[in-house]
Amino acid sequence: MSYPHHLGMTVLEAGPERTRVSLTVTPSGLNMHGSAHGGLIFSLADEAFALISNATAQAVAVETHLSFFRAARDGDQLVAVATPERVGRTLATYRVEVRRGAGGEVIALFLGTVSRREKPA
Template identity: 90%
Template sequence: MSYAHHLGMTVLDTGPELTRVSLTVSGTGLNMHGSAHGGLIFSLADEAFALISNATAQAVAVETHLSFFRAAREGDELVAVATPERVGRTLATYRVEVRRGAAGEVIALFLGTVSRREKPA
């Protein structure tokens, strides 16, 4: 069982121009304040980032940043929507918006850069 599966993530779309991954916040994903744990939100964004950045190349993260805007609560469906900002030959940067629902408000913004190379044959 993968970490993403363990957390209850579902891949909705995956490709080099758009990747979407969702999860529903459960009681085990809450922090001491009763809202979604920052690590849970980061994990969701990071999964979408990993999928999109490895769609056409072999990629590993070199830098990430996550800003939190709003709290998520138990029962909320969160959707991480990943899109490319710039894809070069050896580096690529992606933007991942974590939304409440498919078209809901942005609760967090993740930016990540990967080192990339051709996939092995």
């Protein structure tokens, strides 16, 4: 079983201009304070980042940053929406907003840069 599948992630949309991945927070994803574990939120954002950055190239992360704005709770559906900020020949940077629900408030903001090269034939 893959890591995203183990966490209950679902790919809603995957393309080079926008990628959306969702999951529902469950009790196994909570931290000691009863809110969604930061690692769970990071994993959701990172999966959207991986999918979008590899849509048209072979890419590996070189830097990421995640800011937390609000807590997520048991039962919350989280949706990570990834969009490109700048895509160059060898480097690309993507923005991933983790939202509560499809159009809800932003609970975390992820920025990531990848090193990219052409996909092997």
